[in-house]
Amino acid sequence: MSTSTNQIRFQIAEKSTGSLNFLALLRWALVVIFLWFGAMKFTAYEATGIAPFIEHNPIMSWLHALFGVQGASYIIGVIELSTAAALILGAFQPIFSALGAAMSAATYIITLTFFLSTPGVAERTAGGFPAISAAPGQFLLKDLVLLAASLCLLFASVQGPLLKVQKS
Template sequence: MTTRANQFRLQIAEKSVGSLSLQALLRWALVVIFLWFGGMKFTAYEANGIAPFIANSPIMSWLHALFGVQGTSYVIGVLELSTAAALILGAFQPIFSALGAAMSAATYLITLTFFLTTPGVAEATAGGFPAISAMPGQFLLKDLVLLAASLSLLLASVQGSWPNAQKS
């Protein structure tokens, strides 16, 4: 008899695959990005820079009404720094390996929705979509790679649990 708790055994992503260095490279690159971008959210420059993305997002626009432009940036900064902390701890604790990767994946899933909601993504002078503007189109498109890195870490963190989940 298998309990639900035994079905989901988490592990540190770098320990789940043959190449420690490739998963570690993804983890630490994401840590740098979340530390840097998270820290920038505490500046007026960054708050104003992300404001159009937030304002046009059906998922996140309510944050501006609740916290204002700078307050929203602070909230996002705290979430991004928390994601960095979870990714760092995830190099040592399996639960944080999965949590940090999931938080990172959620971040990039949300930012990729901006691709659909932010005006100016399609480049009108080049005929419109699929031609995308440098800003904000190409700026947002890079998040596809960051999502893939996040999902790679997440899958490596829970990869060992899937065969156990099938044994019930």
């Protein structure tokens, strides 16, 4: 891409600056998660398990209306497997490094909205929010770390006027 300081440049996250090789750990951990979770979406067990999250979420509820419980799960599975593929390709091609990280970040931004829409997140017996239930509350809380990992990869994959990275 261009070397102009006014344009956005893409790079492989873990090769972007000096000592960021450790970002490869984040990339490959996210790949495993997206491969595993994506493949699980093709089972009835997983489709039933994610149904309450989807049906109560204004961003995703339309999937059930159009495609049913299993069809919605298939679509999410394809998206998750596509995210894994982009993350894998991103280890070799800069544009895919940014694309995979952006897809991953979008996934976790959406899943964190489940905190607001899924019944049972706040634990009533402990006084309600901010006390959260083991399931689904604590299950969803891990997505905050996964979002942070995704954003670290994304920010290391994209350079431009707003994202100045100091070279060491």
